[in-house]
Amino acid sequence: MNNITWLTVLFIFSFSSAFEILSPVKNRIYEEEFVSVSVKLLEEEIENGLTLEIKVGQSYFMFGMDPKRDVYCKSFKIKPGKNVIQVIYTDQNGKEKRKSVEIFRYSLLYRESEEPPSRFGEKFFHTKSNEDRCAKCHNMNSLPEDVIPPSAKESPCYSCHKPLTSRKKPHAPSENWVCNYCHKDVGMSYMKYETPFPIAETCFSCHETEERIWMNKKYVHGPTSTGQCNICHNPHSSDFIFFLKKPIFDLCTSCHAEKASGVHVLAGFVFGKFHPVRGRPDPSRPGRELVCSSCHNPHASNYRFMFNHDYTGDRYICQMCHKK
Known part of the structure; x- marks a missing residue:
């Protein structure tokens, strides 16, 4: 897998010792693009710690160490495919101790994440043992069903x-x-x-x-x-309409790759040899771009080509825009 994101957490301390990566769980499959990294320090590291630098690709985050803290957490974006989270501990003499965790971001919409290796699988974080380790800083209680938090x-x-x-x-x-x-x-x-x-x-x-x-x-x-x-939809949030995971054309052509040229298979239209499927205004929906869903319903239809409005013949879908 070529698309690898290296997340590096660099610790600089005097008289270094071991540390533990609490999260993420080793060889876990993620669907979301965010992962929480949590590292637990031993007592001697807390006492001698100076700075903490967290690197994600070319970006980084740095803050001073708190002698009252033994766990540090930070969220990162991860890319489709395998991601290696590496923690490097460096003592005052420059001696390093390293630990790493591999995770896999999987989605049918990204070729980089197709067919994760067999060592990756669903691994649930919210087990009692993991929650017990987090409970010192975090409220691990469950919200009762249908209760809305005040904020x-x-x-x-x-x-x-x-x-x-x-x-x-x-x-x-x-x-x-x-x-x-x-x-x-x-x-x-x-x-x-x-x-x-x-x-x-x-x-x-x-x-x-x-x-x-x-x-x-x-x-x-x-x-x-x-x-x-x-x-297709992200149940938490999205940068795109209808909570989609990609813009409509990119989303559809993730599976329907034969349409990715940006033109339709039907010939004989005014904009060239083929009918366009992007980059033009949608006559049937003012203010929107012409995209796959202008003609095709992405959920269900009574017509075999998934045409909108259950049209029963090809010419009727054309008349949505080409009224004569």
């Missing part, structure tokens, strides 16, 4: 997971920090807070109208029919 900072999830809402368009449950609406404490420590698979069971608990309409159509798009809404 974001009063949610027990906020301190570690606030980057999940940092994108331009936060999804309502995340924006209001009612994480317990989707991530429930089911009383099983090995899968605490994990959403059901497929995720549609959770999504349709709020989006009931969409479920009723889409699942009664003749043709249902693959991600919708299998209940995997999170293939």
Whole structure:
């Protein structure tokens, strides 16, 4: 895998000793682009520590050491594919001790993350042993179901997971920090807070109208029919319309690569040999760009080409824009 992000945490101390990487869990698969790194220092390191520099690729973060702290946490962005988190401890004499953890960011939308090696898998962080180690600084109690925290900072999830809402368009449950609406404490420590698979069971608990309409159509798009809404949508936040993980054209062509040339397969239109599928205004939706979803419904349709508005013939979809 060529696309590797190296996350380096550099410690400079006198009389160095060992340290422990609490998070992330070794060989864990991540779907989100953020990961929380947590490192625990031993007593002699706390007493002799000077500075802490955290490097992520070309970026870095530095702050002074606090003699009252033994654990340091920081969130980082990770790229699709394998990511190596490396912790380097350096003592006053320049002697280094190193530890590293590999994780894998997986998504069907990124070629760099296809087919993770067999050593990577789902590894749940919220086990009792991990929570016990975090409880000194973090509130590890679960929110009762349907309880809304008075403010974001009063949610027990906020301190570690606030980057999940940092994108331009936060999804309502995340924006209001009612994480317990989707991530429930089911009383099983090995899968605490994990959403059901497929995720549609959770999504349709709020989006009931969409479920009723889409699942009664003749043709249902693959991600919708299998209940995997999170293939295309980010349930926490997004920089793109409809909480999509990519701009519409880029999202669709992640799977439909044969359309990535930017032109349609139909010939004989005014803009050249082929019909354009991007870079033009959408006549049927003023203010929007012409994209795949201008003609095709990404969820379900009663027409075999997933045409919008259940049109039953090719010429009718054309008349959405080409009115004659």
